[in-house]
Amino acid sequence: MATIxxxxxxxxxxxxxxxxxxxxxxxxxxxxxxxxxxxxxEFDFRxxxxxxxxxxxxxxxxxxxxxxxxxxVFSYDLIIGAQQAAWEHEKLLFLLNTxxxxxxxxxxxxxxxxxxxxxxxxxxxxxxxxxxxQFPEDIPAILVNCFxxxxxxxxxxxxxxxxxxxxxxxxxxxxxxxxxxxNVAAREPAPLGRxxxxxxxxxxxxxxxxxxxxxxxxxxxxGLATSTYECVLSLLQMSNPxxxxxxxxxxxxxxxYDAVRKSGLRIPEDVAIVGFDNVEILAAQIHPPLTTIExxxxxxxxxxxxxxLGEVDITQDGQPVQHMIECPLIARxxx
Numbered sequence: 001m002a003t004i005x006x007x008x009x010x011x012x013x014x015x016x017x018x019x020x021x022x023x024x025x026x027x028x029x030x031x032x033x034x035x036x037x038x039x040x041x042e043f044d045f046r047x048x049x050x051x052x053x054x055x056x057x058x059x060x061x062x063x064x065x066x067x068x069x070x071x072x073v074f075s076y077d078l079i080i081g082a083q084q085a086a087w088e089h090e091k092l093l094f095l096l097n098t099x100x101x102x103x104x105x106x107x108x109x110x111x112x113x114x115x116x117x118x119x120x121x122x123x124x125x126x127x128x129x130x131x132x133x134q135f136p137e138d139i140p141a142i143l144v145n146c147f148x149x150x151x152x153x154x155x156x157x158x159x160x161x162x163x164x165x166x167x168x169x170x171x172x173x174x175x176x177x178x179x180x181x182x183n184v185a186a187r188e189p190a191p192l193g194r195x196x197x198x199x200x201x202x203x204x205x206x207x208x209x210x211x212x213x214x215x216x217x218x219x220x221x222x223g224l225a226t227s228t229y230e231c232v233l234s235l236l237q238m239s240n241p242x243x244x245x246x247x248x249x250x251x252x253x254x255x256x257y258d259a260v261r262k263s264g265l266r267i268p269e270d271v272a273i274v275g276f277d278n279v280e281i282l283a284a285q286i287h288p289p290l291t292t293i294e295x296x297x298x299x300x301x302x303x304x305x306x307x308x309l310g311e312v313d314i315t316q317d318g319q320p321v322q323h324m325i326e327c328p329l330i331a332r333x334x335x
Contacts, residue, residue: 002043004087011039016298019084025076062086062308063112063139064093067100068125078123078144081301089309091118102134109136119308122146123301127157127189142304142314147322154307154314156300156323160190163293163327164197165204167246167274170291172205174335176244176272178213180235182228182256183248185216191248194276198246213242217252228255229262236263236271243271244335250275250282253290253334272335276327288333296325 008015013036020028021036028036039045064082069075079095086093094117096108112120119140124130132148135141143155171179181198184191199209215231217224228247235242236259247253253275260271267273267288275283278294303323306312314321 002045003090004045004084007036007039007043007045010043011036015088016080016084019080019087022087023080023083025080060091061094061112061115061117062091062305063109063115063117063120064095065105065108065112065120065122066095066097066124067105068097069123069145072125075123075125075297078297078301081298082121082305083301085302085305089305091305091309105134109139113139121304121308123304127160127193129189140308142307144300144304151322152320154320154322156303156307156325157189158295158300158327159324160193160327161197161200163276164194164246165201166197166327166329167194167276167293168198168201169204170274170329170331170335171244171246171272172201172207174244174272176242177205177207178240178242178244179207180213180215180232180242180245181248182215182217182231182235182245182252184224185218194248212238217248224249224251225255225258228252229259230255232256232259233262236260236265244274245271246274246276248276250277250279250290250292253292254282254286257286268333268335274335278330283330283332291332291335292330293327294330296327299325 004015004018008018011018013032017028017032018036021033064079069078083093094112094115098105098108121142121144123144124146127145129149130146132150132152135153141153143153145157147155147157168179183195202209213235215235217227217231232245232255235245245256247256253273256273257267260267265271273290275290275292278292283290283292303312307314
């Protein structure tokens with residue numbers, strides 16, 4: 001029976017593309033999808049899970065439990081990364097979304113136990129702390145984009161500080177010395193870490209931190225672009241306004257674009273903008289395309305599977321590993 005690697009080779013595409021086709025992703029060209037499906041049919045590619053379970057006593061199922069990730073297009077690559085790594089080991093993801101409901105979460109874990117999953121990956125939409133008591137002791141678990149309050153479970157999170165520093169340094173390297181930052185007002189790892197990275201970058205360039213150049217938004221997610229518009233307008237109306245602006249995420253960068261244009265200025269000639277997340281349906285489509293820091297969702301999904309299956313160590317010096325993954329710069333035309 002063919003493997004996913006053989007399907008990819010004969011179809012002339014990457015394993016990731018095969019995974020997208022198998023998951024019915026809309027982000028695959030029609031001709032490519034048809035070619036992959038023809039190869040799948042030709043090689044009769046379908047893991048025989050029932051027979052394998054009878055032979056090995058393993059379900060070949062990996063539980064993938066999320067709070068909101070599965071219903072959010074922005075985090076789609078997290079699931080795809082995990083799916084690809086699972087397919088490479090001829091295993092399937094058993095995906096359940098809880099909607100952040102503790103009761104549903106408990107039921108979901110019980111269902112996964114009933115199906116004898118080999119382990120559980122728990123992924124959150126926002127980088128945050130969770131309670132260790134949420135998870136049973138008898139099932140291996142890997143946390144993604146979150147960490148246990150007592151650090152007793154292996155976790156994988158983005159390096160928020162380094163990402164914030166890279167975003168700010170990108171503006172500084174292009175000659176900007178007045179750099180504004182529009183952040184969200186939450187005591188969570190992402191806003192706190194990105195603010196710390198912003199401060200570190202300024203310090204590395206010998207530039208004093210100026211509170212007047214930092215704005216905080218307390219609106220819910222739906223209002224981020226509108227609130228950012230107002231914040232950036234206020235920054236640009238200062239007597240000595242910033243020429244570069246770092247936005248907490250790409251959605252907020254949309255509001256910054258509107259504010260710059262409302263002020264009669266150009267991007268990037270008059271004001272440069274850097275976002276965070278690399279939501280391609282936003283960042284790559286606006287004009288000019290947005291320079292941003294990428295959340296490594298695909299890589300985090302892959303690593304979680306590799307850790308669960310023993311390809312990557314989950315302990316170091318006798319303690320569960322707390323992996324921190326670098327967030328790379330995606331350079332486009334807004335700087």
